Amino acid sequence: MDFFRNGLGLPRDVKAPPGVRAKFLLTYDDLLVGTLSVEDGIWRFEYSDEFRGSDDLRPLVEFPDVGKTYVNEELWQFFASRIPSPEQAEVGEILKREHIEEDDAVTLLGRFGKRTVANPFELTLAA
Numbered sequence: 001m002d003f004f005r006n007g008l009g010l011p012r013d014v015k016a017p018p019g020v021r022a023k024f025l026l027t028y029d030d031l032l033v034g035t036l037s038v039e040d041g042i043w044r045f046e047y048s049d050e051f052r053g054s055d056d057l058r059p060l061v062e063f064p065d066v067g068k069t070y071v072n073e074e075l076w077q078f079f080a081s082r083i084p085s086p087e088q089a090e091v092g093e094i095l096k097r098e099h100i101e102e103d104d105a106v107t108l109l110g111r112f113g114k115r116t117v118a119n120p121f122e123l124t125l126a127a
Contacts, residue, residue: 042073045076
């Protein structure tokens with residue numbers, strides 16, 4: 001699987017390995033914003049009922065329709081930007097030490113994607 005990066009070193013065209021299934025919860029403080037899931041290489045994002053009923057936050061820019069289930073083969077930039085470049089020395093060391101493939105988007109997101117300096121949301125792998 002190819003894992004391309006743009007000039008800033010951010011992941012782009014991030015795909016999940018076939019046969020992999022995972023679910024992530026996106027939260028803001030105690031509010032469940034939505035669920036990101038992947039199954040057989042297809043990513044899905046949808047807002048939670050709790051978020052839809054709340055007036056506290058606006059929808060995410062990449063996902064403006066709170067009633068829609070978004071489906072894509074590539075991981076959206078909002079989530080992909082949480083995966084650091086393996087060219088960063090400490091990231092490369094972690095990948096080697098923990099035997100993580102640099103093109104395994106699901107494992108990378110689970111390992112590195114919890115928090116980002118780019119936004120206040122938290123992403124956790126669901127049990």
